[in-house]
Amino acid sequence: xxxxxxxxxxxxxxxxxxxxxxxxxxxxxxxxxxxxxxxxxxxxxxxxxxxxxxxxxxxxxxxxxxxxxxxxxxxxxxxxxxxxxxxxxxxxxxxxxxxxxxxxxxxxxxxxxxxxxxxxxxxxxxxxxxxxxxxxxxxxxxxxxxxxxxxxxxxxxxxxxxxxxxxxxxxxxxxxxxxxxxxxxxxxxxxxxxxxxxxxxxxxxxxxxxxxxxxxxxxxxxxxxxxxxxxxxxxxxxxxxxxxxxxxxxxxxxxxxxxxxxxxxxxxxxxxxxxxxxxxxxxxxxxx
Numbered sequence: 001x002x003x004x005x006x007x008x009x010x011x012x013x014x015x016x017x018x019x020x021x022x023x024x025x026x027x028x029x030x031x032x033x034x035x036x037x038x039x040x041x042x043x044x045x046x047x048x049x050x051x052x053x054x055x056x057x058x059x060x061x062x063x064x065x066x067x068x069x070x071x072x073x074x075x076x077x078x079x080x081x082x083x084x085x086x087x088x089x090x091x092x093x094x095x096x097x098x099x100x101x102x103x104x105x106x107x108x109x110x111x112x113x114x115x116x117x118x119x120x121x122x123x124x125x126x127x128x129x130x131x132x133x134x135x136x137x138x139x140x141x142x143x144x145x146x147x148x149x150x151x152x153x154x155x156x157x158x159x160x161x162x163x164x165x166x167x168x169x170x171x172x173x174x175x176x177x178x179x180x181x182x183x184x185x186x187x188x189x190x191x192x193x194x195x196x197x198x199x200x201x202x203x204x205x206x207x208x209x210x211x212x213x214x215x216x217x218x219x220x221x222x223x224x225x226x227x228x229x230x231x232x233x234x235x236x237x238x239x240x241x242x243x244x245x246x247x248x249x250x251x252x253x254x255x256x257x258x259x260x261x262x263x264x265x266x267x268x269x270x271x272x273x274x275x276x277x278x279x280x281x282x283x284x285x286x287x288x
């Protein structure tokens with residue numbers, strides 16, 4: 001029969017062993033893989049796709065911290081925020097007036113090592129002769145075609161004098177969340193199915209553009225050049241009530257003769273001036 005001292009040692013060893021995190025066996029270790037490759041073929045007899053939403057909503061790709069919505073801003077205006085990494089950590093900041101005319105444009109750099117998220121800040125000078133609504137936008141342009149990869153903005157009031165009031169913007173989730181297709185998904189058959197979720201925009205409308213590998217025509221704000229726009233359609237946000245976020249689902253048809261890198265961009269346009277309020281995108285590969 002073991003004595004009390006021996007029993008205490010055995011109990012202590014058992015507790016110590018149970019608290020350890022031993023490495024998994026080789027056949028139990030989780031696999032680290034690239035995003036799954038999804039091949040979609042044309043299936044006209046199938047019912048419309050069901051929105052597939054991520055288990056966790058992503059944080060905003062470009063978080064515009066100041067100025068926030070409903071700010072009264074004068075010149076010079078300091079714009080600041082936080083962004084996920086971009087090509088060479090580059091961003092562009094613009095100020096537009098009530099008619100969408102460009103008042104100021106200023107490059108900005110994410111203050112972090114290449115490949116890392118970080119803060120950004122820049123000062124912009126603009127001129128207005130009267131108080132009017134305007135928009136401050138921060139965007140990331142594709143190094144491949146010059147089109148938009150992501151854009152965030154805030155509606156503000158532009159003032160000619162010093163009667164300013166900067167409202168902070170709360171941290172927020174991604175406004176237009178693309179659930180499908182996955183990044184770098186391979187799409188074939190001439191039809192791309194997409195789904196996701198969005199905050200409410202004017203009349204629950206979103207615009208969907210499919211951009212190709214690049215072009216050389218007239219400028220296009222979304223795809224870089226007009227001849228790089230492969231397809232364009234719209235989709236409705238299925239909101240439970242006006243002003244509420246909801247899901248969206250749809251298809252867009254395309255035609256390519258060979259394997260083509262492409263970008264699916266989903267965005268909201270302002271009813272005030274037609275300018276972009278928000279844009280999200282995902283890279284895909286198109287097959288005939």
